[in-house]
Amino acid sequence: MMDLLCLGIESTAHTFSCAVIEKKGRGGRILSDVRKIYRPPDGEGIHPREASRHHAEHSPQVLSECLAKAGLGIGDLDMVSYAAGPGLGPCLRIGAVVARSLASYYGLPIYPVNHALGHIELGKMLTGARDPLVLLVSGGHTMILAFLGKKWRVFGETLDITLGQLLDQIGRHAGFASPCGPKIEELASRSTKYEPLPYVVKGNDVSFSGLFSATKRIMPRGLEDACFSLQETAFSMVGEAVERALSFTGKKEFMVVGGVAANRRLSEILRSICRRHGCRFYASPREYAGDCGSQISWVGLLEAKRGSGARLEDTFVRQSWRIDSVEVHY
Amino acid sequence: MSAAIALLLKLLKKGAEADIYLTMWGNRRSVLKIRKKKEYRNEVLDARIRSTRTVREARMMSEVKSFGTSTPIVYFVDPKKFEIYMQFVKGPVVRDLPDRKIITLCEKIGAVVGTLHKNGVMHGDLTTSNFILAGKKLVILDFGLSQRTERTEDQAIDLRLFKEVLNSAHVGIVEKAWASFLKGYGRAAGTAARERVISQVRVIEGRGRYANVV
Numbered sequence: 001m002m003d004l005l006c007l008g009i010e011s012t013a014h015t016f017s018c019a020v021i022e023k024k025g026r027g028g029r030i031l032s033d034v035r036k037i038y039r040p041p042d043g044e045g046i047h048p049r050e051a052s053r054h055h056a057e058h059s060p061q062v063l064s065e066c067l068a069k070a071g072l073g074i075g076d077l078d079m080v081s082y083a084a085g086p087g088l089g090p091c092l093r094i095g096a097v098v099a100r101s102l103a104s105y106y107g108l109p110i111y112p113v114n115h116a117l118g119h120i121e122l123g124k125m126l127t128g129a130r131d132p133l134v135l136l137v138s139g140g141h142t143m144i145l146a147f148l149g150k151k152w153r154v155f156g157e158t159l160d161i162t163l164g165q166l167l168d169q170i171g172r173h174a175g176f177a178s179p180c181g182p183k184i185e186e187l188a189s190r191s192t193k194y195e196p197l198p199y200v201v202k203g204n205d206v207s208f209s210g211l212f213s214a215t216k217r218i219m220p221r222g223l224e225d226a227c228f229s230l231q232e233t234a235f236s237m238v239g240e241a242v243e244r245a246l247s248f249t250g251k252k253e254f255m256v257v258g259g260v261a262a263n264r265r266l267s268e269i270l271r272s273i274c275r276r277h278g279c280r281f282y283a284s285p286r287e288y289a290g291d292c293g294s295q296i297s298w299v300g301l302l303e304a305k306r307g308s309g310a311r312l313e314d315t316f317v318r319q320s321w322r323i324d325s326v327e328v329h330y
Numbered sequence: 331m332s333a334a335i336a337l338l339l340k341l342l343k344k345g346a347e348a349d350i351y352l353t354m355w356g357n358r359r360s361v362l363k364i365r366k367k368k369e370y371r372n373e374v375l376d377a378r379i380r381s382t383r384t385v386r387e388a389r390m391m392s393e394v395k396s397f398g399t400s401t402p403i404v405y406f407v408d409p410k411k412f413e414i415y416m417q418f419v420k421g422p423v424v425r426d427l428p429d430r431k432i433i434t435l436c437e438k439i440g441a442v443v444g445t446l447h448k449n450g451v452m453h454g455d456l457t458t459s460n461f462i463l464a465g466k467k468l469v470i471l472d473f474g475l476s477q478r479t480e481r482t483e484d485q486a487i488d489l490r491l492f493k494e495v496l497n498s499a500h501v502g503i504v505e506k507a508w509a510s511f512l513k514g515y516g517r518a519a520g521t522a523a524r525e526r527v528i529s530q531v532r533v534i535e536g537r538g539r540y541a542n543v544v
Contacts, residue, residue: 073505146498153498159487159537194374201475203491205456231374239370243346248499272370277344 004304005031005072007102008297011092011095012087012115013139014046014054014179016040018066019293020077024300028125032069033294034062043166043175052090061100066293074106079309081300082114085321086140092317100315109309112316113301116141116323118295119284120152123257125298127282133147133251135242135270136151138258138291139164139179142238144204145247145323154324155245156204163260167233170215174223184227187265191228194219199233204244231265239269246277255282261289302330340506347383347474355405355415360491363387363454365412380412383474388414390451390473399442399467425458429503431463432458436507438468440514443488447527448519452484453479457497486530489515493531 003024010017019033029123038054040046067073082099085092096112103110119141120134133155134145142158161169164181195218198210211233219226246254254274260266261283274281288294306329339362343350351362365380367421395401402417424435439461446453453460454475457533477484492511496504516524 031445148498149501153501154494155498159534194372196374196378199375199379203475205491236368236371236375239368240346245346247344247346248459264464269370276369278462291366 002008005076005079006076006111006297006300006304007066007077008113008118008293008295008300009080009082009095009099010115010118010293011055011091011098011290012083012085012291013091014040014051015063015291016058017291017293018063020066020070020072021294021297021301023298024157028298028301030294031072032066033288033292034066034069036062036228040178041127042177043172045172045178046302048088048090051088055091055094059094063098064319074102077102077106077108079111079300079304081111081113081296081303082315083115083296084316085115085318087115087317089317090318091207092319094197096315096317100312103315104247104312109304110315111309112314112325113292113296113299113303114321114326116143117152117328118299119257120145120255120323121300121302122178122288122292122295123255123282123284126285126288127255129253129255129280131251131256132253132255132282133242133245133249133279135238135254135261136198136258137163137238137256137260137266139168141258142206142208144241146245146249146251146263147172147328150327150329152323152326154330155249156206156241156261158200159205159207160209161212161239163208163234165260166212166230167260168214168228170219170227172239173216174219179259181260181263183285184231185187185265187224188231188265191222193222193225193228194296195225195229197229197233199237201237204241204248206241208234208237212235231263235263235266235269238266239273242270243273243277246273246279253280253282255274255284257284259290259291264288265326305330332423333528344512352418353415358405359418360405360415361402361418363414363416367386373409381409384412384414386476387473389474391416394446394451394470394473397445399445400464400467401473402469402471407414419462419464421462421464421469423459424461424463424468427463427497429500430502433503433506435461435463435468437514439492440511440516441509441518442468442470443492444518444524444537447485447488447515448523450477450478452488454488456488458494464524482526483534485527486534489527490531490534 017035020031022029038051077187082095136143142162144156145152167181168178176183200207215230340352348365353362391401406415460472
């Protein structure tokens with residue numbers, strides 16, 4: 001099989017990123033991965049229009065820096081892929097426009113890629129996991145997935161907000177800058193006092209909305225205790241859902257991916273669960289846990305094994321593109 | 331637990347929530363369900379979860395018998411040790427049966443669930459592993475997440491979970507099994523209740539992340 005070079009463009013939410021991966025046989029090597037992250041003012045969330053403006057302004061710089069770091073010109077590329085969803089419409093469109101421009105001007109094959117699939121496939125490539133049960137935890141997702149019959153099937157998910165949103169919204173309520181996960185983790189590490197909070201597991205699914213309101217209520221009594229209790233409750237809920245899915249599917253590998261995977265307490269809980277179930281634990285490396293172009297580039301390369309990309313007129317963005325609707329052919 | 335009994339313990343299943351042992355209660359074969367301490371969970375939270383679920387499960391298993399639902403008989407509950415001794419029910423779980431059999435049994439499962447709902451109980455953990463086929467009788471297990479509730483929303487959550495299980499673990503027979511389930515459910519709960527719950531299932535699915543709403 002020929003070596004392939006793919007430029008991947010990620011712009012689903014707060015991150016605009018370009019990356020180039022070289023695929024040799026079944027292996028991949030990241031040649032460069034450049035990111036520029038939109039930061040909303042303290043205490044505020046991501047504003048789709050402002051974020052997309054940020055992405056549009058920074059895209060030329062990120063792209064040229066990415067190519068320079070890889071030591072390549074656009075002419076060296078074999079293909080381009082972009083995150084077509086799920087995500088914020090205005091943000092997605094920026095990545096898609098950049099990808100389409102490159103594809104049509106330079107005659108490159110173009111691949112619209114599912115962002116969630118990017119998290120999983122890059123995680124597998126970097127960790128060497130083969131057939132894991134996957135926990136995807138980020139601002140946009142809280143899902144437990146396993147691969148079965150050409151699709152990633154959802155074995156459990158949040159019924160309302162995601163784990164990333166829960167942490168961010170609590171953090172913003174306290175006036176921190178998003179993403180607030182690291183700040184909450186730091187505050188939580190200073191307390192060991194557990195305040196009772198609602199713990200809601202429904203079958204394999206979790207629900208965070210009640211926990212969110214109750215945490216807000218106890219925040220005035222002590223921020224550190226609130227953060228500690230929030231983390232303990234939310235992560236235990238996710239842990240239990242994972243345990244259920246592990247014992248139901250009987251998978252012997254487990255992998256956690258997504259921005260919240262960087263949280264140490266969460267990964268400690270997940271490791272402990274894997275030990276109990278005799279299951280190997282994998283986590284995407286911190287540097288690639290959050291959104292990045294490498295995720296998109298790698299799925300593009302995998303998809304290039306079959307098919308020759310999308311027709312330009314079919315390169316839309318899909319804000320609500322669920323991963324379990326994607327058929328996988330590689 | 332005395333040494334003699336401990337010797338007879340045989341681990342049947344290491345579940346997500348509890349460990350299941352085969353043992354004796356008096357001279358009867360019995361299943362011992364222990365909700366073990368989870369090392370990763372905060373102690374206060376851990377004790378709260380284990381004790382509520384143990385008590386709730388034991389209570390509900392006995393209570394639902396009055397509506398004609400088959401559950402294992404509860405022999406003994408130790409809420410301090412988070413243990414339940416219950417009747418050993420012999421037979422395969424529905425999940426492990428051949429596809430054709432699962433499809434037919436889904437009608438019976440639907441009827442069991444419909445009866446629970448009609449009597450104000452939601453199960454909270456409806457999977458094909460939680461039903462044992464004992465001869466011709468279907469026995470339902472695992473009431474740790476059950477609740478007394480008359481709300482359509484809660485009943486719909488039950489149905490959605492079961493549908494999700496079919497979708498993920500029984501991909502090849504989803505449509506047939508689901509139709510069969512709904513047939514049984516309607517028979518037990520009434521068609522009006524069935525339609526109300528199904529429409530609520532759609533509402534919940536629409537609420538899901540990135541559901542096909544746009």
